[in-house]
Amino acid sequence: MDKNSSSLDLKKAGLKVTLxxxxxxxxxxxxxxxxMSAEDVYRALLDAxxxxxxxxxxxxxxxxxxxxxxxxxxxxxxxxxxxxxxxESHDHIVCVKTGEVAxxxxxxxxxxxxxxxEELGYELTDHKLVLYGVAKAxx
Amino acid sequence: MDKNSSSLDLKKAGLKVTLxxxxxxxxxxxxxxxxMSAEDVYRALLDAxxxxxxxxxxxxxxxxxxxxxxxxxxxxxxxxxxxxxxxESHDHIVCVKTGEVAxxxxxxxxxxxxxxxEELGYELTDHKLVLYGVAKAxx
DNA sequence: CTAGGTGCAAACATTTTGCATGGTT
DNA sequence: AACCATGCAAAATGTTTGCACCTAG
Numbered sequence: 001m002d003k004n005s006s007s008l009d010l011k012k013a014g015l016k017v018t019l020x021x022x023x024x025x026x027x028x029x030x031x032x033x034x035x036m037s038a039e040d041v042y043r044a045l046l047d048a049x050x051x052x053x054x055x056x057x058x059x060x061x062x063x064x065x066x067x068x069x070x071x072x073x074x075x076x077x078x079x080x081x082x083x084x085x086x087x088e089s090h091d092h093i094v095c096v097k098t099g100e101v102a103x104x105x106x107x108x109x110x111x112x113x114x115x116x117x118e119e120l121g122y123e124l125t126d127h128k129l130v131l132y133g134v135a136k137a138x139x
Numbered sequence: 140m141d142k143n144s145s146s147l148d149l150k151k152a153g154l155k156v157t158l159x160x161x162x163x164x165x166x167x168x169x170x171x172x173x174x175m176s177a178e179d180v181y182r183a184l185l186d187a188x189x190x191x192x193x194x195x196x197x198x199x200x201x202x203x204x205x206x207x208x209x210x211x212x213x214x215x216x217x218x219x220x221x222x223x224x225x226x227e228s229h230d231h232i233v234c235v236k237t238g239e240v241a242x243x244x245x246x247x248x249x250x251x252x253x254x255x256x257e258e259l260g261y262e263l264t265d266h267k268l269v270l271y272g273v274a275k276a277x278x
Numbered sequence: 279c280t281a282g283g284t285g286c287a288a289a290c291a292t293t294t295t296g297c298a299t300g301g302t303t
Numbered sequence: 304a305a306c307c308a309t310g311c312a313a314a315a316t317g318t319t320t321g322c323a324c325c326t327a328g
Contacts, residue, residue: 020283058317108247121275122273124272128271130267131252134261178292
């Protein structure tokens with residue numbers, strides 16, 4: 001019953017349960033790297049002997065985003081990065097040396113952003129915050 | 140002596156003073172919209188009867204970025220957006236309806252970001268913060 | 279069975295690069 | 304004069320789309 005959870009999520013999202021969609025969703029759920037580009041997903045599927053076309057990967061990821069299953073980021077500029085949407089909004093910190101991505105959520109920031117938008121005369125709908133830094137050696 | 144300031148900036152940045160570079164820098168300094176894509180710059184130059192190739196626009200903007208004269212953003216994902224670097228780091232708020240971009244700087248945020256990076260074991264080198272919202276009717 | 283999904287390849291959009299020519303110091 | 308910058312067109316990315324075939328409900 002491995003695919004059951006994925007199937008349920010798909011149905012809940014109003015998407016027909018097809019093989020490519022299940023495979024992609026499972027991949028996103030199980031992959032160690034939560035942040036993947038369409039190309040990453042495509043290659044991972046190939047490695048897993050799943051025969052899914054690149055165009056389908058793009059289409060499915062787009063549908064997943066529309067359905068709220070995944071979130072899209074444009075960290076650097078080259079590619080679009082997708083990650084499973086856990087419901088918990090969070091921000092990212094990227095190591096400029098290794099490219100590794102970590103996540104965090106900070107209430108002080110969240111609260112202040114609301115205030116700032118208010119002060120500027122906007123109703124805040126979303127935000128995107130990425131920190132860039134060098135990971136320091138751990139003591 | 141309109142071009143003098145631009146020329147000086149270019150020299151200070153260690154760039155040879157050429158016509159395309161001067162024109163592009165002046166454009167960025169004088170344009171009402173501080174945020175422009177390479178295509179935007181290219182078309183504005185065409186409109187001004189400046190005969191600069193698109194490839195040169197890309198090259199010059201890249202050099203300007205390397206020289207610290209401009210900053211690059213990837214607001215949505217499609218295109219890369221450039222803006223003059225005023226030295227004052229600031230963040231952006233984008234109206235999801237009109238696409239208009241406003242700028243702000245908030246010390247509470249700046250301070251907190253440093254703390255967060257520290258807590259996560261990073262030395263902060265940069266950050267990117269974009270708020271998305273709907274501009275409310277002004278009373 | 280029927281609507282919608284998929285794969286492939288071609289089309290697109292944006293950015294980069296090779297090369298011969300031209301401009302700046 | 305020497306060197307680097309430019310323009311053009313071709314190539315390289317990354318993403319989207321048209322169309323014939325296939326599959327889930």
